[in-house]
Amino acid sequence: MAxxxxxxxxxxxxxxxxxxxVHKVNSGHPGGSLGCxxxxxxxxxxxxxxxxGFDMDGHGEDVFFLSNxxxxxxxxxxxxxxxxxxxxxxxxxRLINSRLQGHPTTHEGLPGIRVASGSLGQGMSVAxxxxxxxxxxxxxxxxxSLHGDGELQEGQNWEAIMFAAAxxxxxxxxxxxxxxxxxxxxxEKVMPxxxxxxxxxxxxxxxxxxxxxNDLGQVIEGLKEAKQRxxxxxxxxxxxxxxxGNGVDFMMHTHAWHGKAPNDExxxxxxxxxxxxxxxx
Amino acid sequence: MTKYTDQGKKDTRSGFGAGMxxxxxxxxxxxxxxxxxxxxxxxxxxxxxxxxxxxxVGIAEANMMGIAAGLTIGGxxxxxxxxxxxxxxxxxxxxxxxxxxxxKNVKICAxxxxxxxxxxxxxxxxxxxxxxxxxxxxxxxxxPCDFNQxxxxxxxxxxxxxxxxxxxxxxxxxxxxxxxQEFEIGKAVLLNExxxxxxxATGHLVWEAxxxxxxxxxxxxxxxxxxxxxxxxxxxxAILDSIGKTGCIVTAEEHNFLGGLGESVARTLALHQPTxxxxxxxxxxxxxxxxxxxxxxxxxxxxxAIEAAVLKVLKRK
Numbered sequence: 273m274a275x276x277x278x279x280x281x282x283x284x285x286x287x288x289x290x291x292x293x294v295h296k297v298n299s300g301h302p303g304g305s306l307g308c309x310x311x312x313x314x315x316x317x318x319x320x321x322x323x324x325g326f327d328m329d330g331h332g333e334d335v336f337f338l339s340n341x342x343x344x345x346x347x348x349x350x351x352x353x354x355x356x357x358x359x360x361x362x363x364x365x366r367l368i369n370s371r372l373q374g375h376p377t378t379h380e381g382l383p384g385i386r387v388a389s390g391s392l393g394q395g396m397s398v399a400x401x402x403x404x405x406x407x408x409x410x411x412x413x414x415x416x417s418l419h420g421d422g423e424l425q426e427g428q429n430w431e432a433i434m435f436a437a438a439x440x441x442x443x444x445x446x447x448x449x450x451x452x453x454x455x456x457x458x459x460e461k462v463m464p465x466x467x468x469x470x471x472x473x474x475x476x477x478x479x480x481x482x483x484x485x486n487d488l489g490q491v492i493e494g495l496k497e498a499k500q501r502x503x504x505x506x507x508x509x510x511x512x513x514x515x516x517g518n519g520v521d522f523m524m525h526t527h528a529w530h531g532k533a534p535n536d537e538x539x540x541x542x543x544x545x546x547x548x549x550x551x552x553x
Numbered sequence: 554m555t556k557y558t559d560q561g562k563k564d565t566r567s568g569f570g571a572g573m574x575x576x577x578x579x580x581x582x583x584x585x586x587x588x589x590x591x592x593x594x595x596x597x598x599x600x601x602x603x604x605x606x607x608x609x610v611g612i613a614e615a616n617m618m619g620i621a622a623g624l625t626i627g628g629x630x631x632x633x634x635x636x637x638x639x640x641x642x643x644x645x646x647x648x649x650x651x652x653x654x655x656x657k658n659v660k661i662c663a664x665x666x667x668x669x670x671x672x673x674x675x676x677x678x679x680x681x682x683x684x685x686x687x688x689x690x691x692x693x694x695x696x697p698c699d700f701n702q703x704x705x706x707x708x709x710x711x712x713x714x715x716x717x718x719x720x721x722x723x724x725x726x727x728x729x730x731x732x733x734q735e736f737e738i739g740k741a742v743l744l745n746e747x748x749x750x751x752x753x754a755t756g757h758l759v760w761e762a763x764x765x766x767x768x769x770x771x772x773x774x775x776x777x778x779x780x781x782x783x784x785x786x787x788x789x790x791a792i793l794d795s796i797g798k799t800g801c802i803v804t805a806e807e808h809n810f811l812g813g814l815g816e817s818v819a820r821t822l823a824l825h826q827p828t829x830x831x832x833x834x835x836x837x838x839x840x841x842x843x844x845x846x847x848x849x850x851x852x853x854x855x856x857x858a859i860e861a862a863v864l865k866v867l868k869r870k
Contacts, residue, residue: 329628337623378655386626388655391646397616398651401623401631404608408584409627428647431613435620439608 274317279488281549282313282353287519288552289349289362291542294533297366300374303529304420305346307451307514310491311418312350319495321413326356326383334413335402337387339395340420340449341375342531347384348372352553356384359553393426395419396446400432403444414502417446422454425463430475436507437476445498447510449485453527469511478506485512486519519546554770555745557729557763563700565721565757566664570595571700572707573632577603580711582628586621588614588635593723594664596634614639618647622657630658630711636670637663637720638679645685652716653689660710661686662719666696667807668840668848669757670723678840684812686718687785693738694785696720696806696814698759700728702782705736713738720756722807724845727760730780739783741791747777750863751795754805755781755814758833758854762805765859774863784814789821796822801829801870803862807854810834829869831862 274282286309294300316322320334338347345365352359357371364370371380375390387398399417406413423429436444448468456462465471469479478501482494494510501508516530517523520542523534534542576583577599584606585599591609600607610617614635621631633640640663641648652659668678687694693715697703703721710717730742744759745766754762759780766776777795781788796802802822804815815832822828835852849855 329626331627335626387622387657388650391650394615394619394647394651397619397647398623398626400616401620402626403623404620405624405627405629408605408629411627428613428615428619431610431616432619435610435613435616438611 276488279313279317282317283309283488284546285548285550286313286346286349286353287546288543288548290345291520291534291539292552293345293349293362293365295539296363298533299366300345300533301342301531302345302533303453303516303523303527304340304343304449304451306518306520306523307486307516308343308346308418308449309518310486310488311447311512312346314488314491314495315416316350316354318492319499320416328386330386331409331411332413335386335415337395337399337402337415337417338376339389339417340392340423341389344374344376347376351384357382362553392420392423393428396429396432399444399446400436400441403441404439406443414499415444417444419446419448421448421450421452421465421468422459422462424448424465424468433472433475433477440505441507442503442505445502445508445510447512449514450511451514451516453516453530455527455530457527472509476506477509478504479509479511482510482512485514521545554767557744559727559729561728562725563728564723564725565697565700565703566593566723567595568697568700568703569662569664569707569719569721570598572704573599574602575708576711577606580630582630583632583711584608584624584629585632585634586610586617588612588617588639590635593636594634594662614644615647618644619651621659622651622655625657625659630660632660632662634662634664636677637666637682638677641682641685641718642679649689653692656691657716658714660717660719664721665723666720667722667757668835668852668854669807669845671845671848672842674842675839680809680835680840681812682720683784683808683814687812687817691715692785693717693783695738695783696756697782698756698780699726699730701730701732701734702736705734706782709736709738722757726757729760739786739788741788742780742782743791744780745776745778747775747799749775749799750867751777751779751792751799751802752805752859752863753779753781753792753802753814753818755784756807758805758807761856762859764856765863768856768860769863774867776863781814784817787817787821789825792818792821793825796826796828801866803831803833803859803866805833805859808834809837811837829866831866833858833862
């Protein structure tokens with residue numbers, strides 16, 4: 273178990289990784305990545321029960337699926353800093369012949385990745401399959417997943433949400449990143465999602481909310497609370513409100529940084545707001 | 554000419570069901586999923602004997618493909634089942650990202666392929682599925698010819714690691730292959746040796762090819778008949794060896810001529826040994842309602858169509 277200040281240091285360093293990765297190749301998705309940094313850092317360093325090394329089947333450990341694959345920078349940074357692959361490999365993000373594809377894939381054999389994602393809306397179904405396999409294998413570990421809120425516009429999610437409750441998949445914790453933004457603008461303008469927690473409840477899920485998903489304390493508490501609620505006959509959903517671009521003042525309160533990289537000057541400003549803690553890669 | 558006997562007409566989907574029953578008893582990692590078509594897929598016995606290894610997903614094929622991909626992550630061997638139309642075209646992107654690109658050991662098992670499901674009409678028929686599946690990198694595509702071979706193929710694909718598309722049909726057709734046959738993925742079966750023309754057929758059309766060859770034999774034309782149960786990977790050697798003897802070829806399949814077996818064969822010939830070829834296949838059309846026999850007649854998918862194609866290709870030698 274890490275202390276809050278250790279986790280906070282890691283959060284800041286991961287933010288630096290994200291910014292430097294997308295800046296180097298002038299492409300990628302910093303906004304959603306920065307918004308989910310506290311979640312990833314907490315999940316991989318405080319909440320999930322992980323074993324040493326990586327194998328695809330994940331027997332005897334918790335597994336995680338990223339459905340909204342475009343926030344790969346935060347996923348790669350947290351995996352590398354957790355020791356799944358060399359930190360220096362973050363230098364190869366989105367470059368030719370890299371294992372760090374723009375969107376995560378198993379194709380290049382990157383440890384930590386169990387399914388390709390990027391074409392949105394498919395991750396919950398995959399997480400369900402992995403959760404069912406754990407039940408068949410009598411493996412009492414949990415399956416976690418993360419979904420963008422805009423991604424809920426894909427109908428496949430609602431097929432999965434219906435199935436999860438009907439089949440009592442209570443070893444799954446699905447988290448919705450409710451940042452309220454998507455490429456074309458606010459979700460409530462592009463295609464309103466309405467009351468997301470109520471929708472999950474209506475489909476038979478146990479739902480809890482994290483009011484500020486960029487408050488490390490709230491994220492830790494929320495994830496631990498969700499864990500307590502597993503194994504009780506219902507799938508568990510966390511609706512977590514986050515700020516896209518969190519930690520960089522000019523990237524917040526806008527959807528502009530959904531899929532745009534900072535230029536040299538912007539990078540400098542952003543990094544100055546997040547001074548190095550654990551060492552850059 | 555080798556004589557084949559119809560051991561009694563049976564549907565290939567029941568061959569799949571029989572294969573699943575056996576897998577249920579022999580392979581504890583095999584699990585099945587279905588999108589509200591259990592009766593059509595003939596998997597009732599598997600479900601009765603292994604209720605904990607069956608997942609009813611309802612009318613939600615996209616979710617079914619994703620769940621199947623996820624089950625492999627725990628070491629399971631999922632057989633995802635529904636009609637061919639909904640098992641491929643409807644969920645192409647789910648298969649592409651979560652299964653093929655992710656290298657998942659999912660068996661997509663599709664019944665009611667082609668036009669011969671009959672009266673339901675074009676919305677439930679598909680003549681493009683072989684093309685869709687064979688274009689996916691790493692996907693194996695299998696289309697067995699009768700009940701016995703479908704059963705053997707079903708059992709064989711559980712032992713093969715990687716995504717597989719297994720295609721079969723609804724109508725009862727001649728069951729003529731050995732009950733105890735070995736099924737080797739990617740290995741064509743030479744059914745009849747001949748010298749004038751090669752007929753390579755897949756699925757229901759294999760029996761029609763044998764009927765055509767018998768008629769042609771009576772007219773003094775010697776046909777080599779090959780059963781291509783695996784369209785990808787294609788047994789190119791079997792095809793090239795045969796055309797080395799005959800010098801011309803007819804391909805026969807219950808599929809659009811675009812994207813099917815014929816097109817794969819044409820590529821092989823173009824690369825290695827340009828050879829006159831005729832296609833027995835549908836001609837870039839949708840199907841319609843009718844009985845299987847009426848549809849095979851109308852869309853040119855029976856032994857008469859194969860005979861006509863042989864006579865045509867012989868003139869091009």
